[in-house]
Amino acid sequence: MLAYLVWALLWAAVQASLLWSVGFSLPVAASDALLTNLLFTMGGYCMGTGLRYYQPSLREAVYLLGWSLGLAVISTMLFYWATSRMFREEDVYLAFVDATLAVRFLFTWLMVLLLLLLSWFWFYTLERQQDEQRRAAAEKLAREAELHSLRRQLQPHFLFNSLNSISALVGARPEQARIMIQQLSDFLRGTLRKDDQQQVSLADELQHLALYLEIEKVRFGHRLQTAIEVQNETMHMHLPALLLQPVVENAIKFGLYDTIGDTVISITATAQDHHLLLQIQNPYDPETARPQLGTGFGLSSVQRRLYLLYARQDLLQTKQQESQFITSIKIPQKL
Numbered sequence: 100m101l102a103y104l105v106w107a108l109l110w111a112a113v114q115a116s117l118l119w120s121v122g123f124s125l126p127v128a129a130s131d132a133l134l135t136n137l138l139f140t141m142g143g144y145c146m147g148t149g150l151r152y153y154q155p156s157l158r159e160a161v162y163l164l165g166w167s168l169g170l171a172v173i174s175t176m177l178f179y180w181a182t183s184r185m186f187r188e189e190d191v192y193l194a195f196v197d198a199t200l201a202v203r204f205l206f207t208w209l210m211v212l213l214l215l216l217l218s219w220f221w222f223y224t225l226e227r228q229q230d231e232q233r234r235a236a237a238e239k240l241a242r243e244a245e246l247h248s249l250r251r252q253l254q255p256h257f258l259f260n261s262l263n264s265i266s267a268l269v270g271a272r273p274e275q276a277r278i279m280i281q282q283l284s285d286f287l288r289g290t291l292r293k294d295d296q297q298q299v300s301l302a303d304e305l306q307h308l309a310l311y312l313e314i315e316k317v318r319f320g321h322r323l324q325t326a327i328e329v330q331n332e333t334m335h336m337h338l339p340a341l342l343l344q345p346v347v348e349n350a351i352k353f354g355l356y357d358t359i360g361d362t363v364i365s366i367t368a369t370a371q372d373h374h375l376l377l378q379i380q381n382p383y384d385p386e387t388a389r390p391q392l393g394t395g396f397g398l399s400s401v402q403r404r405l406y407l408l409y410a411r412q413d414l415l416q417t418k419q420q421e422s423q424f425i426t427s428i429k430i431p432q433k434l
Contacts, residue, residue: 106214107140127192130185138178139207142170143214167215171208178203242407258287264318279317286310290341297408298337301368301375305329308343308366315351322361323351329368336375338430339408342401346379346426349397353424354381375430383424398426 111132118128146166179200186192196203261283268276289307305327316323347364354362365380398415405414409431416427 103140103144107136111136138174139210142174142211146215163215167212170211174207175204261314275317282314299340301336302334304343311344324361324363326363326365333368333370333375336432345397345401350379350381373432377428379426380423382422
């Protein structure tokens with residue numbers, strides 16, 4: 100409404116100045132200008148309001164021409180009727196109105212059409228923006244649902260292995276079975292607590308990872324050893340919650356299953372160019388191991404989560420170096 104009023108007053112001032120400059124009195128010039136612009140502005144506003152509820156397609160643009168033409172006719176007739184009664188004694192002005200009626204009609208039609216097209220473009224753009232917002236909201240919900248599903252799929256595999264280990268320990272080593280049950284309880288409680296968190300600090304993630312490693316050390320005994328090296332500045336950096344556990348689980352799976360003797364799983368964290376760099380390293384036997392399987396569900400789910408969160412495919416890399424399998428992860432940090 101404010102935009103329409105400003106538009107009308109601007110054109111009214113221009114028109115009144117022109118009429119006054121050719122010899123008409125200021126009251127006559129002002130009345131003519133205000134009446135003319137008020138009529139076509141009201142027509143344009145009414146049609147613009149209608150476009151809020153009905154948006155014709157480009158193929159139906161002829162309707163806009165028809166509507167604007169009809170409004171121009173009505174506005175011109177109302178103007179002629181109003182001026183004939185307002186200025187009955189102004190013969191010179193009324194003769195001027197008669198002589199310029201066709202021009203006034205064309206001017207009014209063009210102005211109504213312009214206002215109509217501007218309104219149509221405004222509401223068309225607004226509708227497209229709303230469509231984009233709805234599409235973005237739907238994509239966000241789908242992305243969050245997929246992230247939630249990926250996180251849920253990681254737990255049953257680990258839980259089944261832990262319960263099998265507890266079952267094996269109950270008869271032979273009941274004390275260790277009780278310890279493992281308590282550790283498993285603490286781990287699952289921490290997992291549930293993080294369900295609503297997308298990002299956590301590295302310190303929190305390592306604390307939760309420690310619970311997981313304690314459980315795995317009960318399963319594998321002295322064979323599983325870990326070496327964690329973390330720069331102090333990285334402890335407050337953030338990463339997706341529960342990201343490290345499936346990567347470390349993958350390292351344990353292919354590090355212990357395909358080798359004999361003690362196995363060291365190395366985890367390092369460094370900061371570089373506003374990124375948190377994580378590296379998980381496990382040994383493998385080139386003759387018996389098939390390290391390409393290490394990019395199975397565990398790593399593929401992590402890579403999928405990273406893509407959904409950061410829209411990048413290069414954040415997880417794996418490589419084989421001598422007798423080591425190395426998984427590298429880059430986590431962008433907010434500036």
